[in-house]
Amino acid sequence: MRTQSSSHTKATKTKIPKFDAQLSLGEVAYWAIQKHVKKSTKYQDGVLADRNPENLHQMRVGMRRLRTAIDVFGPAIDLPDAAQRSNITKIARQLGKVRDLDVLQLWFQHYLSIVSTSTDEGVQIQHVLERLNKRRQKKFSQLPKLFKSKIYRQFVAAYGDWLKKPQFQSVAVMPVLDVVPDLLLPLLSQLFLHPGWLVATETLEGRVYPIVGMSMETLDQVFVQEGPDLHDLRKQMKRVRYQTEFFIPFFGQTYQAQTQGFRALQELLGVFQDEAVLSEFLVGELGIYWSDQLPSLAKLLQEERFRNWKKWQALQLKYLDPKFRRTLSRRVMSPSLEFMATGSQPN
Known part of the structure; x- marks a missing residue:
């Protein structure tokens, strides 16, 4: 059913001047x-x-x-x-x-x-x-x-x-405040259930944890076998980041900080994807043994991946924590409380 209320017509004449309830x-x-x-x-x-x-x-x-x-x-x-x-x-x-x-x-x-x-x-x-x-x-x-x-x-x-x-x-x-949770909660559920979180993990006493202490060679194998899951998780994280950023004006600083956390995680996963694209390009240009021709470059990429993997595991552990997940879900369920307290404005 199509509608075009007077309030919507007014919105077409100017940018929304102020975000309110x-x-x-x-x-x-x-x-x-x-x-x-x-x-x-x-x-x-x-x-x-x-x-x-x-x-x-x-x-x-x-x-x-x-x-x-x-x-x-x-x-x-x-x-x-x-x-x-x-x-x-x-x-x-x-x-x-x-x-x-x-x-x-x-x-x-x-x-x-x-x-x-x-x-x-x-x-x-x-x-x-x-x-x-x-x-x-x-x-x-x-x-x-x-x-x-x-x-x-x-x-x-x-x-x-x-x-x-x-x-x-x-x-x-x-009213937008009434439906924000309905828009965001399914998105978070899809994010939390993504298989990318389970890459290189183990189950200990009923909880899932990242596997620590892997060698560079083992990590290379992880990316060969499970790199696509991390790439897809990056795309899902990007969707979450973009969608949650739309609603920053209706939440407080805690929510805004979380959207920045989404961005940081997306960018870290993006570094892994950039390395994969670079490697694929070099295979196309120099063959599958390109690392023999460019050993210094190959070593540099491997060392950077290893350093970034440690950063990823710290974030992976955080997002695997059920308490963090529940806290984040509760946060998006009550936009009006933070909004009314802060009077947030759009960028």
């Missing part, structure tokens, strides 16, 4: 979508100018956050076909192909800054970087076509029309 789910949904549509499109010229890779990164992040907003507020909004999640995914995937190569370029450039370019490894990395640059140029050449494509033009037009005259589902009139 009277806001409806639809008003908050409108604010979130408006914010991330703007971020998803304002970097287009900067991307095409190709002077700063941050423009592409920010546009891709905007697309991801917009996609998350649709996931969060799906029960409250009624979007046209061209604005649906699937189209955002297609656009973001094209941006991601170039962004992934940008990240590799930056990594190899950093590595060249700490090794001598006259060494065998330095010369080899320079050759790899040259081939990477050519691949990146080829992928980047597709972006002007993307921005002129029918799918992108319809995407921009669809959101422009929706923001002028938004359509909502009937649940949009509900």
